Each structure stands twice: as structure tokens, then as C-alpha cells.
Amino acid sequence: MIHCPCPLCRFRFFQTREDAYDHLLMKPFPPNYTFWLHHGERTVDESSKGRETLEPTGNSGNQMLDMVHEAFDIPGLQGDDENMMDEVVGDGAEGLPNLSDEPSYEARAFHELLEDGEQRLYPGCSRFSKLSFLVRLYHIKCMCGVSNKAFGLILELLGDAFEHARIPKTLHDAKTIIRKLGIEYKKIDACPNDCMLYTGSDHDRSRCKRCGASRWKQKTRKNSIIRINTVVKKNGKPQAAKVLRYFPLIPRLQRLFMSSKTAMDMLWHKSGTHSDGYLRHPRDGEGWKSFDRRYTDFSGDPRNVRLAMASDGFNPYGNLSSKYSIWPVILIPYNLPPWICMKQTNFILSMIIPGPKMPGNDIDVYLQPLIDELKQLWAGVDTYDASEKKTFKMRAALMWTISDFPGLGNLSGWNTYSGRACPTCNLDAETRRLTFSQKWCYMGHRRFLNRDHTYRQDRSRFDGKVEDRSPPTKLTGRDVLRQLEGVPVSQGKVQAVGGKRRCGQQTMVQDESPWKKRSVFFGLPYWENNELRHNLDVMHIEKNVCDNMFSPC
Template sequence: MDKSWISKPRNSINYSIGLNKFLDFAFKNGAVGDTIRCPYPKCGFMKWQTRDIVEDHLLYKPFPQNYVIWDPHGEKEALESSQMEDVFQDSGVQPQNPMEMMMNDAFEQYRQHASNIGASRPLNENEILNDESRGDYNGFYELLNDGSQTLYEGSKYTKLEFIIKLYYIKVVCGLSDKAMTMILDLLKDAFEEAKFPPSVYEAKKIINKLGLNYKKIDACPKHCMLYLGDDEKSLDACKHCGTSRWKPKKKKKLAAKVLRYFPLKPRLQRLFTCCKTAKDMRWHVLENNKDGLMRHPRDGEAWKTFDLIHPEFSLDPRNVRLGLATDGFNPARTLSSSYSIWPVFLIPYNLPPWICMSHTSFILSMIIPGKQGPGNNIDVYLQPLVEELRELWNGVDTYDSSLNENFRMRAALMWTISDFPGLGMLSGWNTHTGLACPTCNFDAEPCRLKNCKKWCFMGHRRFLSRNHKFRLNRVRFNGNTEERNPPLKLSGSDIFRQVEHINITFGSGAIQNGTIKRSRQEPAQWNKKSIFFELPYWESNFLRHNLDFMHIEKNVCDNLMYTLLHEKDKSRCYWLSVRARALRESTMHGIGCCSF
């Protein structure tokens, strides 16, 4: 494409014609909806604007002179697409539409088989029929039929495409199954010849054929155990507390508590079935950090230490680094203030930062049911995930569509992300005592305020330089000087030695007279040995648990705002009075209170 117009004056005809051609090209190949990345200097390719706004910007300011390869606007993809069309025309194979590409991703094993027979394209129906070792393909043929069958004569949508778009609207807008069924009934009445599914249930059955389903795992209502393996078929009651597995007074056996688990291996394999995503999974190695600033976890000490300890893992950039995040929320919003479910998410850190922190890149691993949070018993529900992570450490065969080859994909959990109570749940460290700081560990001197019965921590001066004036200041603090050095940074091996003898029984079956059964060798500050120590590399991880400070700041801000607005249900007036008493007490003793 001619790009000489870029250097022309903005009031010339050549510049106007060239700008219109650029906009046509960009909105054809690089648009998201009706917007593209704006090259205007102030927008800096980061803001998405409509055609009129982009045109006004580029008439007001010159087109970037050094922007001659229009990758952010689809030039590279358009070139590759044109080359692929030439290949398809030479081979007599027609290029696929987006729905066929989606179906090909869903049945990734067919692509692997195609690569084995030397074809860099999906298998057709005849090739599948000739392979008798592939088993039953009824679901695949039905999906092919739905993907090629038009909704009605002359429609631009296929049946599968329409169902997916309609279901996407249902999820985004939060419509109920009943509302969607009523909408489908109305559409069937208005368009009698259209091939709409009779109900949402039937629509879900069609979408489920795309793969990536979840497993239902029965759980003890008191968080004691999961019914896995032989227990799934043989037990009707919890083997720890004796609680029935089923809901009472039901004609049909329905589990009292069900864990929804989303298998991890097929979801990680799916990341490599798309050429663009597969290439992005190697971004952390392909894109070097030239200025030394930290913009991604790969620039941090924890990532580099992991590479040094496990060099065989870091040899292949396609091996996946994961972070785990969890927190409780109320799915019914304000309708039920006491119900709480706990989703567990995984974040693939191989991707560039503007992609990996997008909600579309988060991998939902499981949904832990309510009514109350799992607390210290969260390890019971993490069992299937940890087992799968152990298998992924050894690797699983995966097809890389960007390089057109099979490889052994491995995955590792780098750390967890949570608020402070969540850190206590995941790590096992008791965050409700005078030794709440997991960094100081046992090397801390807490102070208990008698009147308000709150803990405060006066060790913050230890982190100052040795000659700092605050270390010798008695009046403004607790009346003592501070001569101690900062606490030693404990390694994973040090933590493991503290918890290796802990042996507890999870769930209500572990509670006797309000105390947890412990072994005598167990430190009182630890509630458990975290299940993540079952991973072969967890002990050597430089950083195991992270605090989400934006989350914590948001909670503090909410508490203050609800208090100022006098929200009765969420007000913190009582705690403000407690703070006032604590402040008076700390002032009398010369103590700076910082734990509230």
C-alpha cells in the first residue's frame, strides 16, 4: 500500500485521499466494533475512537511520520490472511468462517491429528470418518451441522452463531433462564421459519459441545471432605463427621453441597490453539525489557529466582506461569447479606500485561459454594486443582498452532493473591493475633491495648536505617528506643520446617470444645500446613503469597464512605468509637496505633 501521503501537507488532496484509505483499511482489519486505536499523539494508540474522531485528530495533527507498518491496525494479519487465501486457492481448500474456526479450537485433537499427517489445516469430515480410532463423533457432526445451517433462508447468521451471540447477551445483562426462554418463544412466534432452540436448556446443550465443561464434585456440608475417587460411589455420609451427603426430604438424591470445578489442562491447551494467543504466550521472552523498569512479573526477583532454581522449566517459554486469586462475594447482591461463594481464579502471566490482567484472560478454576466461607478448610476444595497442578509440572502434550508443532506444556503456580484474611486462609498463618504479620513471623513484639482490646504493632521503626532519628525518639512512640534490626526474610524451607509436623482434620469434625485438634509439635500460630506445599516446587518459591493492596484500600474506603453516609447496615460508627477510645489510650501511653 502506498504510504507516501504520510509526509504530505495536511491540506493537500493526496493526504486526504491517503487518510481515507488508511481509515478504510484500519476499520476493515483492526477494528473492535466501530472503533480503532487512534494514532493521534495524545491518544498514543491506547484509546479506541470512532472513525469521525480519528479523522478529526489526524487532520488536526500530522500522521505519525515513523508509523509505516500498521500492525496495531491489522496490516500483518491482513498480509498473512491474503497469503493463506493464496495457499487455500492453490490447494483447493476453502478458508473457514469464524464459527468453523471456533469449532476447530473446540476439537483440538483433530488439529493435532492433522499435523501428524502433514496437513496445516483442520480435518474434513471424510478424513475423520477414515480414522476409526477416534471414537464417537456424533456430537462433532451435530456441531458441524449447527455451524453450517443458516438460521433461516437469507440470514447472515448460522444457528450456532446466533445462539452464542444470544447467550453472550444473557450472561452480560444477567438475564434469567426464564426470561431467555420467554424471548426465544417470542422469536419463534415472530419468525416461524427460523430454527431457534425451544428453550435455554437446549441452547446450553448445543453450546456445551464446544467443550470446556466443568465437573460437579459433591462435598460435605461441613467442609470435611470431597467425594472423590472410590468415595464418590461408595459413601452416602461424611467419613469424618457423619453428615449426610444428600439434601433432606427430597425424593431424588440431590447433593447438599456441590463444588463446581473447571479442569485446567484443556483450558491451558486451548490458549495454544489460536495462533495469536499462542504467540502471546511467548511474549515474556520475545519482548525484552530495555529500560530495566518493572512492568511485568517477569521483571521481578521472584520470577528470576524461579528460573535459576528450575532452569529446565524456563528453557521453553511456552511453559505457563500462573497466579491464584480468590475472595468471597454475595451473588444475590443485597437480597441476602449472609450468603457468600468463593470463586478461585488463575491468571496466566506469560501474556503481556495489557492482556493477562484483562478479565477475558482470567481462568475460572472452581466455585466454592456457600452459605459461609470455607475459612481454614479451603484446602479441602483445592485438592483437585493441586492434583492437576502436580500433573502439569510433569507436562501434557499440546499443539502450538503458531509454530505448527506439538510440545510438552508444563505449568507452575508462582504465588497467590488475596486480601489479608484470605492470606490467612491460603497460607495457614493466623492473622487475628498479636503475631499477625506473616513477614515478621515469630520475631515481633505486639502490644495489646487494654480498653479497646485491640492489637497494635510497634516494630515499624526496625525497618529504618541504623542512624535514623526516629530510632532514638522515645516521646513520639512507646517510650523506648529501637535498636533491633529488621526481621530476617524466611525462605520457603524455613516456613516448611515450622509447619511440617502439623496434622489437623478439616471441617466441623475437627472441632472439639471450640479448639482444633493439633499435634504437640505444632506452633500455636499456624492453623495448618498449606496444601500448596504438596507442589514439588512450592517450598523453593521466593514469593508465595501476595496482598492485593487495591482490594484492601477499597474496603477501607467503603467503610469510611458508609459511615459518612450513615448507612445502618454497613456503618462503622461503633468502630469509630472504638478507635477514639484507642486513640485516647495510646496518647496517654505515647503509642502510635496503626493496626486499625
């Protein structure tokens, strides 16, 4: 969408290319508009002897207005230029199509946010505008975990105490204003057995096409002799049995470049101080360098984003006694400096929440929206760079995942519960089943030591053998795909064959195959060539081990 220069829109509203064309058919383009100040054209300073300078477009006096402009991917409007254009276009808005009389939703939202950003909180207030006060108040709500009910009561109290202040009366009114800034999440109905998502051609289905489970919540009708299930409805609409909350990745990546403050930080990995021989940033690792050597067209532009995906369960309410547990998938940009990347809560680019039950091995179903966006990002999307005041083709690539050991099995497809659970040793793992604890023990760890290490010859402290084997061969993505040939792909929960397991009964291993599925990440065009595809979160694993060893329970 572009600034429409017609006499009615007057560079204030955005229209599509087709609508702007229709508007200009009725009224001509302003004849005196030779320098496109409102469309990003460079202006030439006559005193600079032919050198081009960029016309400042940001409004440095009001940070809220800058935030509004960046939210809608446009530069700020200067007062002098706006008055000049008012004189150029003049009046006379008759004869325009209906679209000019009713601007688009984005144009109306932008105009309303500008009014809220310029409107003072109360007469005589110079510190806060209506929008800045509301954003500040809502930020406190999110950071301190204030409930919706408490926040609504606070708004009601502030409205009663300060009658002349322009404060929303209810939480709904406050969300209506803040929601115009964009960056929302999507709700996608899912099969309760994690078989499929109701998107695309399956959007109108009422039952799962794999397991036949109903899409909607059901309850048993009261006072009925025969058990009859009815669909649970709210406000006349059926309620989905399971909902995926997906935070889109592309608009959040674009937002990092729309802000002039973070746009420069996104170039740190290229312009920052380089390594002194130590691994201080992922850019110092071989996986990063190998990716740059293979995809030179990607590494040629430092603005292209490298991502890592971290997955782990957490409790959204901060209450350990709550049974609600979800599996988030968080995207972290590695372009930023390490002291910013460590603050993951400030730079969560995307999140997948399939709760309330953790999907486990069926996480691939919920990762599909993310994979689709990553494919689109590999081809490139148009993004406005606030630091250079122009649009470029932004690309992004997923470098690796970060998880604990069970999460590694869910993301990579490697069977971490069998005798070959070590993904590094792969098919050459040496295992032993402990007699009394019925646990797997791995005795081949000495092969990673140097050839002259004393532990290789030590028989008594280990398994009574001398270790003379070399470290296992590192598998490439092509080797993994070769092993995955013929592995059946099964999505959704698998029903237990023998019913519930009795107390003290050992679970029989049904499948000894080292692979349990083909990872959905191999759908990315570059994933096969990544040197390092999956990372283990060492600190998380150490915590789990210590909790199991020293826990009083």
C-alpha cells in the same frame, strides 16, 4: 484420538488408536494418501528448493468453523483436499466393526457442530449461521445477566416471529448445542462440614468418614410426633447437602494454545519489550527470575505457563442484599501481556466454588482437585499449538497466591488472629494489647527503615523506645516447613467448646500457636523453593480499612 482413514470414517470422524487399528484391519490404508494433510504432516513445495512449508489448515472464511476446530483440537478441513480424499477412499463401508457404525460422542458432537456452523440461519442469510447466531445471543445473555426464564422467552419469541429461522425453541435446546463446544465444570459432592470430598474411593459413601454427617440434604417429615429426617430428592435422586463446582484448569490452558489468536499472546512474556528498570510485569520481579534460574528446563520453553491464584469472596448475582456468598479461586496466566491479564473476567482459567457458605480455613479440602491438576501440569500434558501447527508438552507452575489478609491465613496457614499475626516478622513480632479496644497493635514497624532514619530515634511519637533492630530474616520454604513440624492437621469445622458467645463477651484465644495448619500448596514439588509464595492485595486491604474507618454503620 486421530482422524480415522478407513472408507467409512473418511477422515471425518475421530477414533482412538485401537479403534482405528481395528478399522484398518477390515479395509486397508488408502494407497494414494502419501501426504498426511489431515494428520499434521508437513508438505514440501517443489518450487521452494527443498524448503518445507506448512499447508494452511485453518478455514479463514468462517470464524465459527475455526472455533469448532479449535474446540476439538484439530485443524480445519479444506474443501479440495476433502474431495480428493473422497476419491481416494471410495465407497464400501461394509464389514467394519460396530464402533465405526456408531462414532464416539466427541466425533458426533464435532460433526453436528460442523453442520450447525455451515447451516445458514435462514434461507438467503450470509451474515449468520445457526451456530454463530446462537453463540452471539448466548454471549449477550451472560454479559448482561439475563435470567434463564427471560432467555427462554426470548428464544420462544424469536422462533414465533421468524418462522423460517433455525433458532432453538427452548433454553435446554440452546445449551445442548453450546455444551458441545466443551469447557464444562464438574460437580463434586462435599461434606457439609468441609471435611472431605466424595471423589475417588469415597465416591459411593453416604456419610462423612470424619464427622459422620450425612451426604444428603435432609428435612423433617411433616405431621410426625417424633422428629424424623428424610432425604430430600429431586427426580428420584438424593440431593447433596453441599456441592463443589470445579472448573478444570488443564482444558482451559490447552484452549489458549488451540486458538491461533491467543497462542501468540502466550509468548509475550518472552518476546515482548523488556523492562527499563521498573517493575511493570511479574517477569521483572526477583521471584520470577529466581524460578527461571532454578528450573532451567521449565524456563527453556516460553510456552510453559506461569500462574497466579487470586481468591476473594464475591456475590454471583450482583445484588449486595443477597446473602449468598461464595469463595472463588481464580487462576490467571502471567504469560499474557499486562493489558490482557488485567481483564481477569476474560481469562479466568479455573474456578473453585464451594458455596453457598464460605469454607474459611477448610479451603484446603476444596483446593485438592486443583493441586492434583497442578502436579499433572508440572509433569507436562500434550497440547496442540495452533500457531506452530504441532503438539508440544505444555507445563505450568503456580508462582504465588493473591489475597487479602484473612485470606492469607486461610491459604498459607499462618495464624493471622493472634499476637504474632505479622507473617513477615514471624516469631520475632513485637505486639501490644490495647487496653480499651482489646485489639492487637504492632509496634515494630520502624525496624524496616534505614539505619539513619530519624524515626528510629524518636521516642515520644511511638512507644518510648529507640528502635535499633535490623529487619527480620527472610524465611525460606525449608524454614517454614521446619516450623510446621508437629503442627496437627485438622480439616472440617471445629465445634465451639463453650457454646454460643454472649453479646459483649470476648472470645478466649484457644491456641497461641503461630501456625494453624500446613498449607496444601506444599504438596507441589516446587512450592518450597518459591521466593515469593503469597501476595497481599493492597488495594483490597486499603478498601477494607477505609470502609471500617469511614463507614456510617
